[in-house]
Amino acid sequence: MQVEIAVVLTASAVNDKLTEPSLPYIPPSSTASRQQPSKEQTYLRPDDLFHSFTNSPIPTIRQRAAVMRQNAYCPHPDHQPTHLPSSPRAAATSTLAPAHVRHECPDCGIPVACSEAHFADTYDQHLEICDLLRQINEDDHDLHSGRFFPEFEYPDASIEEAQINMQNWDTLLFTREFTAVNDERSMRQVTRLLTYPITIGSILHELSPYSIKRNGRLTSEGLRSLSALRYTLHPPRTGAGITIAGLRPNPPPVRLFILGARAESSLPREVWLQLSHLFPRVAFHLIFIGPEALANRPDDVAPPPTPGNPFSAVVEDRLGGQMKISTYATVFEALHQAQHFAPYDPYFDAFVLFHPGLGHPASSASWAPTLPILLDTKIPVICTGYTEFDMQRDIDWVKEQGGGEVDFLLEPGENRFRSLRWEVNDLDPGDVSAGNWGVWGFRGKRYEADRYEEKRGE
Template sequence: MASRLRPLAPMLRTLPRTAVGEARVSSTLASLAAARAASSARRSLSLKSFFTTRKPKSDTFTSQFEPVLEQADLFHPLSKSPLEPVRTKAEWIATHGTCPVCKELSPDEKSKPPKHECPDCGYPTHCSEEHYEMDQEHHKHVCGILREVNEDEHDLRSGRRMKEFEFPGAQHRDEAVNLSNWDTFLYTRGFLSMNSERSMRHVSHVLTYPLTIGSVLHQASPYQLGKDLTIEGLKSLAALRHTLHPAIISGITQSQDLRTTATHTVRIFCLGARAESHLPPHIYMQLAYLFPSTAFQIHFVGPDAIPPHTKSKESHQHVHYDQMTFVYDNSLYETYHAEAGPFNPYYDVFFLFSPGLAHPATKEMWKPTIPLLLDTKCAIFGTGFDEQDVMNDVNEIESAGYELDWLMKPRENAFRSLKHEVNMTDVRQSAQCNWGIWGIRGRRYDVRPSDQ
């Protein structure tokens, strides 16, 4: 994930105050006021003034953005795009992709690469125009998504000022946050108004990881007992929320250093971390703002867990950012487990973002990890790209015979990414990051007297 530009504070310059200087300023202001009054007295109404468009004032920050593409010019066939990275993407698809008609007609033979671009979505979809016409019944269901992805990618690279990525800072303790969905969250958190669905897709794609975590752990979570959470799920989250929402201590103000006032640190372990570990630290501050009295450690563990904007090749790194500490370790979790322990269900929680527990390429990698996670008795939450991906992981867990309790029933994630990701080897397939969510925990047994 690429990092986003944030607005720079304007440079303010102050001049020394002297008696002579103040006299000159006062004289100048008086002259300007007199001239303005005289001008307004002579000014007459003109119809021209009602219809003349005035150029908006430009500021130093805005003037550095010179759009390469205008908003009305975002659709381009990938191979003819004015942006080189998009043309390179078209070449990759045309070389390594597959024609769906060839695959159906000759399943035992290698499919021809898609050289023909659909005029409606701009993607290379079929090996020839003939096969494109034959597949219209199926292609029409994905054509709209592909065009949307096409325009979104051109918009991100257009060079315009991306105002939707100018995120708000900390919120006052007395101001409530509504976590029902993306719209209510962005509104109650004071984000700039999203004037298009495209802006919503951009923002949700960046914030889906911290907000998926926050929406589960927060006391204003959209997930409710019975509908989404089990009794065991409510117990596990109640333990975590006891730490995340401590009682306000008199004498401690919001402006004080959290490192000196926080009594506990909550540890969030993201296992098999990939894209979530590449986000800039300030993105995860949107999670921290939901819990202003809590210090966090976020552990990204996995072979692809690499800090953003670093050339270091060290396998274990720490990054400190305000009230959060980020730990990056590119080892497998079974190696990291002993170092991270001991664990406490009140302070520790695990997240597996689209882990692929049932996928043939990663299935064996997770087998030694899941029993270790269940032994901690801490809450474990996982996500999936779509309904089929979620149910594959759930069925894999249930068929393995683990002793566990379900905390959250498999369901659609309220803070899934609204943006589609296209499979470049088969453009008919697309997915949304963190589409669905589920939760488990190692089984606990109640101790009862023998006469019961």
């Protein structure tokens, strides 16, 4: 059976963050070990990963520090605020003009204040995230340390009799027979990429950790929607074979429309193949749609429109034999109005939104025309958020804009398969978050129609 997943991005869907850290390209495992290091490659020992961003031996990190110093502002309350707060803590107002960060914290090595005096005044507030910033610093240097990354060696499909355990990262990696990850830093690096396919799989799989039991977070409406998808994702054996007698008809592919695709569209394809390994009897079609879908893929150029490909999709077919990826550098509304994906089927379709920023003031207007389309399809929508504040803001916006026509499928909460690695916003060093930290789900409200027949003889 085939499962087709479509990844959709609205035209002007702006990231809830002011900037989103781009994911590093990890070469396929078959070629990573054969690559020869450059003569100018900088090597860092595991005990020498902490360096000041400004004076880092890695040119890429020095450039990142320059971006921070040119764009990030000092968080001291004496300065006038430059943007809306990204957390419930409101910024104080003052008459002092905003100033860019210049002073680096000696403990975390990241520019966080405009001067040493202002850094001392806000030191108590900075201590809340200083350890996380130092961890981010060391993780970034680790990625550029020149070491070999065995954690990026991904296993192939397991035998069907080997059941997976999706209670947490440790049990999943063990039952999927990943190379043993015995270091916390290596675990953070590998989960940063795997969080995208595994978050989807952990919700759709029949062994999902989310259930209708107490504190299981899955609602009764969510069980109805996911049961339809699981019926397709876990089909019975059909007795198909390579002979004439073994020919069997294949059902249509299942599509997952992931809205707001950005960095996830440029993930190594070996990462997305891990999703198909969770469902060995089906094939997937990932469809990334949106203006930013090709932003981190300089080698992929949209072809000119043709009658067979009117929206200039970049198609990658037969990945691993069970996956196809199509990328549309256009808006979802245009594709929907052209009925490019119609009709939608609750047994074969679902939407996924990674950090969409639905309720963010900078992006909510662009999502306004998209939400009614999602609700009209009655297809499940899975959403993630960077933080609890970010996720709750999106939920409040959906409730307000939905006008009572929304059924919640998965109660909001922390994602069991969130990225264990923390990230810092380059435009606001005080803003620390984790990829896919929280997850929740909704769809358009369904109404049950009961038919009453008049009694005969009356």
